[in-house]
Amino acid sequence: MVFTATAGDSPSKPTTPDTGTRFRTGASGLFRDYMTGDQYKSDTEVVAGYSLAFAKTVEIAAGDGKDAWVFDIDETLLSNLPYYAVHGFGSETFDENSWDAWVDLAEAPAIPASLKLYKEIKELGFTIFLLTGRTESERNVTEKNLLFAGYSSWDRLILRGPSDGGTPAIVYKSEKRMEVEAEGYRIHGSSGDQWSDLLGHAVAKRSFKLPNPMYYIA
């Protein structure tokens, strides 16, 4: 069973505009059991399996370097479960200060299935774009965290700049994908834990949704 997050109880207060509007999804006990049990691990493995199966069908244009795959970061490549475990698994109102302190630690571990997929996608010859709602001010800690978790050799890390300020995630990510396509890249695959990572404009030929019952980003 693959969970998809929906806005459950009443929306919590929005985060900074920079990270989009985030809603609590409630039911913390259920989500704790899911996130810390075998099912989440197994679901991420299933998604990674489908992703790789598709990736292998893509004909990579030799020498062109324009065949691309887009990954979101949080709850897609990196797991913030250590943070959410002490913050009610998403049931608490989002707290910007404690979240920022966690991000600054740069110690979020990899989601194992995603790390394996990332390496396989890289190996197949895709150009890798990391497209995140994190901001430019978090570039250094984000790079540090990715390396800490075992990710390396991405081609471009795209973060929210000052001009992306209050743009909803789905619009921001669409705009960035359109810019990438305008450079001649062909976005074959996209991986994210939010629908706002995957839908909108310049969508990938195939999109792969990871489970995340803890929060929802519009």
Ligand SMILES: [Mg+2]
């Ligand atoms: Mg995410």
